Amino acid sequence: MVLRSFRWGLAWSLPLILLGCQSFPTTPINQISPVRGTDPKAETESIKISGQVISIAPMLGQVAYEVQDATGQVWVLSRKLPPPQQNSVVTVMGKVKSTSIVINGEELGEIYLEDVSQQ
Numbered sequence: 019m020v021l022r023s024f025r026w027g028l029a030w031s032l033p034l035i036l037l038g039c040q041s042f043p044t045t046p047i048n049q050i051s052p053v054r055g056t057d058p059k060a061e062t063e064s065i066k067i068s069g070q071v072i073s074i075a076p077m078l079g080q081v082a083y084e085v086q087d088a089t090g091q092v093w094v095l096s097r098k099l100p101p102p103q104q105n106s107v108v109t110v111m112g113k114v115k116s117t118s119i120v121i122n123g124e125e126l127g128e129i130y131l132e133d134v135s136q137q
Contacts, residue, residue, distance in 0.1 A: 048089035096133035
């Protein structure tokens with residue numbers, strides 16, 4: 019009886035979970051805040067972006083690829099291989115990260131996404 023209830027609950031909740039993932043709002047790339055990449059509370063939050071892959075940089079055991087939408091571009095760091103094809107359109111869920119690079123007192127760091135899932 020308990021197993022049947024579990025299966026019934028799973029059968030009803032799975033479509034709702036999947037529907038919820040697809041309805042997660044897409045963030046325009048130019049609205050990704052550098053502050054989110056340095057905020058410890060934001061490290062558990064994911065954002066969703068969609069765009070065209072314009073550059074790919076393979077690395078040992080991971081890949082970085084640049085995604086561009088109508089508002090800008092951002093690099094995505096992923097451990098999922100193989101990488102998406104150049105010029106393909108992807109939707110990525112990722113965590114906002116930042117790298118600080120200071121040269122002569124000027125901040126030249128950049129934000130990027132760490133891939134959580136890719137569609």
